[in-house]
Amino acid sequence: MKVERVLVIEDNARARQWMVDCVAVGFPGAQVSEASCLEDARRCLRNAAVWARAHGLPSAFDLVLIDIGLPDGSGIDLIEEINTSDSHCAPVITTIFDDAQQIFDAISAGARGYLLKHHDTDRFIQLMKRIIDDEPPLSPAVARHVMTALQSLNARMVPDAALTAREEEVLTLLGRGFQLSAVAKTLTISQNTASTHVKSIYRKLNIKTRAEAALAARDRGLLQREH
Numbered sequence: 707m708k709v710e711r712v713l714v715i716e717d718n719a720r721a722r723q724w725m726v727d728c729v730a731v732g733f734p735g736a737q738v739s740e741a742s743c744l745e746d747a748r749r750c751l752r753n754a755a756v757w758a759r760a761h762g763l764p765s766a767f768d769l770v771l772i773d774i775g776l777p778d779g780s781g782i783d784l785i786e787e788i789n790t791s792d793s794h795c796a797p798v799i800t801t802i803f804d805d806a807q808q809i810f811d812a813i814s815a816g817a818r819g820y821l822l823k824h825h826d827t828d829r830f831i832q833l834m835k836r837i838i839d840d841e842p843p844l845s846p847a848v849a850r851h852v853m854t855a856l857q858s859l860n861a862r863m864v865p866d867a868a869l870t871a872r873e874e875e876v877l878t879l880l881g882r883g884f885q886l887s888a889v890a891k892t893l894t895i896s897q898n899t900a901s902t903h904v905k906s907i908y909r910k911l912n913i914k915t916r917a918e919a920a921l922a923a924r925d926r927g928l929l930q931r932e933h
Contacts, residue, residue, distance in 0.1 A: 707794075707838050709733040711754070713770045714740050715747045715784070716800070717777050721823060725771055725800060725830075732831040739767075744778045748787070755791065765794035769837065772817075774801045774808060782808070785815040786883055796837050810917025816883050867910040874928060876903040880916055881923025 712729050716722035719742075726738050739754065741747035754766035770788060772781035781799065788797045798819040799812045812820050821833055869877065872893075879889045890900040908914060911922050923929050 707768060707796075709736050709768045709838060711765075711767045711769075712736050712738045713747065713750060713754070713767045714738060715742075715744075715771065715776065715781060716740075716773045717742045717775075718773075721773075724827070725823075728827060728831050728834065729769075729771075731827075732835050733769075736768075743776050744781070744784060747772075747776075747784060751788070751791070765792050767792070767795050769834075770795055770797045771800045771821075771834075772797055774799060774803060774812070782812050782815050782817075785812065785817050786885065789816040789883070798834070798837060807915060807917070810915060810920075814883055814917045814920045867912075869907060869910060873903050873907050873910075874926075876900065877907050877919060877923045877926070878928040880904070880907075880919040881929050883920070 710733075712733065714722055714725045714729065716725060722740055722742070726740065729736055729738050739750055741750050751766060751770075758764070758766040770784075772784055774781045781801075785797045785799075788795055796818040797816065798821060799817050800821050800823055801808070802823050809820055819833075819837055821830065823830070825833065875893060876889055879892060884892065886900055886904065887897055889904075890897040893900065904919075907919065907922075911919075913919060913922060
């Protein structure tokens, strides 16, 4: 895809300017918007969506670079919102953290990539541009975390554990990136009931995170079924 509109969400002014400069080099001529917190980002996304519709464009932004540690919450929370409202946009996490749990949370939420900000400018631009080439835009350190975690998960998961029909429905929604509240709403059950199902699934499959639940749903073929 051609990158023409980019949103950079970063609370550190110096880091934000660096990423804006990286975008200018990597995608010459692209229009860049900036936000320093989730509130500003959501406002920017809403305004851009109105503008895009008025101009007959399929997407408000082609690429959104999202910091995790924002003053008013986690950037990961924004990923699902973006994917729900704008399927053409590529949300990518940019952070200094290569924590395995955050990596899987971001990927499970629908991040198209997870880039570390400690790369030099040329390397960051190179990795960022791979997004438009449909290559996995993961920093090498992140890719190693993913491989290690998958190997560990495969070693301890119980693939043949029996789930109830309702638990399979819950696991399918978790695998598609649904938050607990969205699972409850979709299945017309209380959030407490949904939470009970999740705990049962985790116990039966010997897993502990939403990321592992997403992998379990994939391995069981649940994500290939019709909604």
